[in-house]
């Protein structure tokens with residue numbers, strides 16, 4: 001488990017993180033979302049022991065992160081700006097990682113070679129940007145990390161490779177309970193793999209939620225009646241938003257789907273559909289409820 005307890009950090013006079021509390025459970029995938037400059041990279045660097053917080057505690061598996069070789073051996077930080085030794089091939093970089101990471105798995109490295117289909121003898125600097133990012137994933141996953149910390153990991157990858165990598169990540173979580181935290185500006189980019197999402201804004205964690213709980217608790221309802229409906233059909237339901245589109249009424253309703261259907265069926269609708277919301281829609285309605293304009297935060 002990764003635990004950030006009241007983490008604060010300033011650069012000179014600028015306060016970049018302000019008492020951030022968050023928890024990433026073992027074997028889960030946590031999406032850390034926020035706009036440019038929100039503080040995501042700073043938090044991830046503290047989490048991976050690259051920089052030290054001014055206040056608060058950052059622990060992984062109960063151990064303080066900073067200057068802790070045990071934690072570093074089980075954690076891999078894939079930065080948004082990749083760094084490789086400029087003259088090294090993939091093979092040479094792999095040999096270097098093999099000496100640093102006790103979990104290095106040669107078989108995994110060879111398996112992934114087939115998947116990525118990149119020449120391991122080629123200098124990494126001679127690969128394209130997207131290919132270099134694939135090399136970074138190839139090496140990272142070969143270290144068999146217990147904790148994988150990813151900063152904007154999908155930037156510059158094409159759709160096919162992105163899907164391939166997401167599958168690999170999910171597989172490692174399922175097979176060996178790897179824990180992942182992923183930062184992104186883009187909710188759509190991470191919603192298909194994360195089971196938890198936190199939103200950071202101006203150095204503060206605005207909210208964090210379990211995605212399954214969120215999805216189970218909020219629904220888009222489309223309903224139509226033979227005759228002009230009364231607005232009273234919604235009475236007794238927790239409606240976050242509603243509008244009429246011709247004879248069809250559309251509403252965002254919080255609650256258990258079975259209860260909502262049972263309530264609305266008493267009015268004998270000719271159409272009654274409960275549709276899933278995208279995660280972005282859920283956040284807009286949830287945050288709207290909390291008084292924040294999420295559209296302006298997650299561009």
Ligand SMILES: Nc1ncnc2c1ncn2[C@@H]1O[C@H](COP(=O)(O)OP(=O)(O)OP(=O)(O)O)[C@@H](O)[C@H]1O
Pocket residue numbers: 011012016034035036037038039040041042043185
């Ligand atoms: N080394 C540094 N020295 C001074 N200020 C810094 C440094 N690193 C980051 N900052 C400042 O800290 C704030 C948060 O930056 P950070 O990189 O953590 O944000 P971010 O959420 O990752 O942004 P982005 O999505 O643009 O990568 C910014 O205002 C940035 O200017």
